[in-house]
Amino acid sequence: MATEKSSSADIRRDRDRFVAFAFSAADAFVELDDQQSIRYATGAMKSLSGRTGKDLVGKSFLDLVAPEDRSLLKAAHEMALRQGRCGPLRIRLRQGDGKDVRLELRGTYLPVNGGGLFLSLNHDNGTQGTGPELMDKDSFADAAHEAAKAARDSGRPAMMTMLELDGLDQLRGRLDDVSAADLMSDIDAHLQARAIGGQTVGRFDNDKYGLVHDPDVDLGFLEDSLDARAKSADPEGEGIQVNSASIDLSAGELSDVDDAKALLYTINKFSEQRQDFTIGDLQQSYKMMLEETRGQILVFKNTVTQGEFDVFFQPIVDLRTRNVHHYEALVRLRDGGPEESPFKFITFAENAGVIADFDLAMCGRVMRYIENAHKDGRQLPAAVNLSGCSLENQVFLDRLLQLLGHFKSPRDWLLFEVTESSKIANLEAANKFLSALRDLGHEVCLDDFGSGATAYQYLHALEVDCVKIDGIYVQEARKSQKGKAFIRSISTLCKDLDVATVGEMVEDETSAKFLAEVGIHYGQGWLFGRPVKDVVGWQTTERLVASR
16 A cells, blocks of 8 residues: 555656646646546646636537647657657637637647556747758658668658659649748647658658658558648648658668668659659559669669769860960769760769769879879879769768869869859858868859859858859850850959859850950850860860969
8 A cells, every 4th residue: 555655656756747847937827637637637628628626627629629730649659659759730720709819739649547647737938849950852851761771770650651742733823922831830749750760751842751660550540640730731621632652671672872862863863854744653653763872873873883984074274365274074884874975974973972973983083184194294183073962972072072082283273163062051061172182272053053042152161263154154145245244253252252254155256356355254155166085285274263
């Protein structure tokens, strides 16, 4: 008997501690049993539900919740049973007058009184309850790959489900901003409530999601819940069509680093394709895409490691003297590659996360060309492209600096052009590395300037010696005064920043003369020469910094 009293006292003491802790950041507190009946309720329950905590004991908490949120509460309870906690989630309590009160809910499952879910409730004032931010494609692919490794190592099964919420964009267009934000928050919460750790959820587009979860998650119930929530929000009652398909992450489908990259590429494809991708056939399509991507990565790596590509050189000339200043090194595939053209080859490598391997191989090849020319008493200054994706890869950065340690020719003979700068997430880290290249004596150019709304942001954040103006704008300058004004503005800005400029796609004398007149320093295009593999008798002028 004494032991029972001691145990009861311990339980009350634990609950009192939890209540005290919950009240430090909550308006009300509820304890539920496994049938979601209320064992205990205290705090501001009267204002939240219309009834006192004492009156609520023995009642079903689910009955207090707005019908469209009940599935979310059930999912939260299941999540707490599996993982010990749930939330933050946003639900609505229905008061006696039929009005709803929006709440933020957090829960912890404790093995007391036979097991119970302890919930803290807060008034939702619009600034809380959004939950963890959903992952982007890269982070989600990493999480899925880690889940696959954990599943194999620990024997704990895990699933990955891809979902398309067809019609979600149209539904959001029918809602006001507040209602649309509430709907998206609820969709996030439904997915997070089923995710491993409550966080392994990715949004790839407005209507495409990925979810890593335990096998016992009822996907049919999830689909019905999302559909019901959308219909409740839709003034026209149409809702959305939810489609999903899953793969078993513990079945050895993902085994190594290359498979993780294949997974990312496949997720990119899933998020980008629309008319030519049948979501209803996603499971089979996904596996086919994954196998195809694995094969493409293998071909890509063989192309790189076996050197099955050639380097072609296109001159970049001083628009005032027409002397060759340096060359841009361009890749040409010998026997095709993962894709049929160099552009698709590079795009594939960037999307699949293997572009760093190619950038390093290309840099090594161009360095050898420059070194051989130097031994022959010739100058071959050349620019090598570095993808913005590669600048996010610390292993690549370390290996590139190691490779450059063997470069014996004048440093300013090897230049770097940063491509796909829009894919640089950490501009501060990228600038630190580019500054290290410049400190070594290499000049750095920001490629495709003008394309994308963030071009000026990158010019502001990255210390560079030169910008290369996207050929689209050079072509536009031939056709309109607006195009000419745009080129003039870039020239003026770069002059003020002491940054050299290169115009791309210069195909006629009219364009070359206009660029020179407005202060653009260099030109590149068919007017001055097409890319060629062998250039004889290279004659160059001074370097970028000295010539402007």
